[in-house]
Amino acid sequence: MSVRELVVLGTASQVPTRHRNHNGYLLRWDGQGVLFDPGEGTQRQMLRAGVAAHDIDRICVTHFHGDHSLGLAGVIQRINLDQVPHPVTAHYPASGQRFFERLRYATAYRETVKLTEAPVAADGPLAVTEAFTLDAYKLSHPVESYGYRLVEPDGRRILPERLAAHGIKGPDVGRIQREGVLDGVTLESVSEVRRGQRFAFVMDTRLCDGVHALAEGADLLVIESTFLDEDVRLATDHGHLTAGQAAAVARDAGVRHLVLTHFSQRYDDPAVFERQARAAGFEGELSVAKDLMRVPLPKR
DSSP: OOEEEEEEEEEEESSSSOOOOOOOOEEEETTEEEEOOOTTTHHHHHHHTTOGGOOEEEEOOOOHHHHTTTTTTHHHHHHHHHHHSSSEEOOBGGGGGGHHHHHTTTSSOOOOOOEOOOOSSEEEEEOOOSSEEEEEOOSSSOOOEEEEEEEEOOEEEOHHHHHHHHHHHHHHHHHHHHHSSTTTEGGGEEEEOOOEEEEEEEESSSSOHHHHHHHTOOOOOEEEEEBOOGGGGHHHHHTTHHHHHHHHHHHHHHHSSSEOOBTTTTTTTTTHHHHHHHHHHOSEEEEEOOOOOOEEOOOO
């Protein structure tokens, strides 16, 4: 049975708190696992969340600030210690190559797993698989930062009433799906387009074109909301979003489920983030992220 869910490993901005670890997010997408922004303490959070090194197929780093990348050293070494049986690909801003190399080889260890470095240098596709296309878009932050977006290819949904109208049943249903035509009846005439699911991951950034491109039509949008709306000047100065700004992006993009995260330690009431997001007009499903939370992708 396929599983598509987000496992939240950490939600703190800049420094951890008593209740929030540094960033870390694992997206389970059927048999694939994509680890986003492993901050310090990610290994420990993986253990608490029941996430194994074997679950990781890709690592996507938005930028090289410590709360988004200091956990890389431990995660990479754990992947090798556990002798993960499949290759792992790492995406990160090309301008941070020196930081990636320092973290990858921070200490001595035995390399047992093929780790492919695939740095990001421009907007566009990074990988195309049968399960999804992975794209990156540049964000606006004091250091180079990219957001990531997974898009499932569109499929087709069989319509039983149309099959019945054409007398198609039993093994012939599978045949028309495989071959696209059966005795002059096309697959298109007995089915409709099933839009592929979309996931977007937006971390440290001001409002910019990349934010909107990433969020457009997302079924699940994970987006930073470091500040509350009354601190919008601080947000802009430091290259971040407020809860209201993040929610307005989701509202305008038609997002189905919005996950707010990456909270400043100056705030101690998560409910305020939800209230400000609703005040911005977002009416879809909304989660204020907590460490170790699991968020399923909305059903089609």
